[in-house]
Amino acid sequence: MGTFVFILGLAFGSFFNVCIYRIPRGESIVFPPSHCTHCNNRLKFYDMIPVLSYIFLRGRCRYCKEKISIKYPIIELLTGFSFLLIYLRYGISLNFFKYTVLTGFMIVIGFIDFYTTDVYTSSIIAGMIFGSIFIIINIFLGHNFMDCIFGAMFGFAVIGLIILISKGGMGAGDAEIAGLIGIFLGLKLTVTALSLSIIIGGLTGIILVMLKKKSMKDYFAFGPFMSIGAYIAILYGNEIANWYLSKFML
Numbered sequence: 439m440g441t442f443v444f445i446l447g448l449a450f451g452s453f454f455n456v457c458i459y460r461i462p463r464g465e466s467i468v469f470p471p472s473h474c475t476h477c478n479n480r481l482k483f484y485d486m487i488p489v490l491s492y493i494f495l496r497g498r499c500r501y502c503k504e505k506i507s508i509k510y511p512i513i514e515l516l517t518g519f520s521f522l523l524i525y526l527r528y529g530i531s532l533n534f535f536k537y538t539v540l541t542g543f544m545i546v547i548g549f550i551d552f553y554t555t556d557v558y559t560s561s562i563i564a565g566m567i568f569g570s571i572f573i574i575i576n577i578f579l580g581h582n583f584m585d586c587i588f589g590a591m592f593g594f595a596v597i598g599l600i601i602l603i604s605k606g607g608m609g610a611g612d613a614e615i616a617g618l619i620g621i622f623l624g625l626k627l628t629v630t631a632l633s634l635s636i637i638i639g640g641l642t643g644i645i646l647v648m649l650k651k652k653s654m655k656d657y658f659a660f661g662p663f664m665s666i667g668a669y670i671a672i673l674y675g676n677e678i679a680n681w682y683l684s685k686f687m688l
């Protein structure tokens with residue numbers, strides 16, 4: 439089952455590559471079918487096997503020999519391992535589906551933000567629709583669903599507040615991402631995810647400034663750090679929150 443989840447992750451990673459490439463260009467993610475972005479030749483199914491095609495083709499297009507970016511197989515592998523770890527943690531359960539869906543959105547939104555420093559509202563809306571579906575499922579199952587609504591409101595409000603206070607340190611897109619995380623993770627895990635992303639993002643910023651890769655005035659995308667924070671919260675959020683509460687609150 440783990441192998442199956444991993445391979446499914448690779449296949450989704452391949453789809454996420456299409457999303458990451460096309461969404462910022464305003465192209466449809468379903469049409470036209472996959473093609474070489476250099477020579478426009480339509481790719482055959484055997485050109486699109488995640489990771490393996492890249493290895494067999496030695497990282498070049500079969501038709502025009504243009505170099506294919508290493509980021510494609512890397513994002514496929516990243517997705518495969520991300521899905522596998524969620525499976526190992528939650529088995530096949532409602533949480534497994536909820537967290538792999540969120541992870542998918544976090545990979546696509548995080549990488550697009552990393553490459554373009556933009557967050558596309560279309561991807562946030564798509565995520566919110568999936569989040570709402572999980573809320574409806576929870577209502578049907580008689581589970582607590584208000585937590586997800588509080589989580590979304592908290593995420594949106596707290597990053598919104600930081601935007602107001604810091605006057606442009608973060609963008610409106612960051613508040614949208616935080617709201618999206620909230621609707622999937624609920625209040626406690628959202629607090630954990632955002633705290634982690636601020637800590638990891640802050641440390642990375644300090645290191646980049648010290649290494650003189652960035653100056654204090656440079657803009658750097660916060661979205662990828664929210665993706666990392668959300669993913670850590672998915673795997674270990676409860677333990678981290680309980681540890682923090684027992685250490686500092688009691």
Ligand SMILES: [Zn+2]
Pocket residue numbers: 474475476477478479499500501502503504
């Ligand atoms: Zn080509």
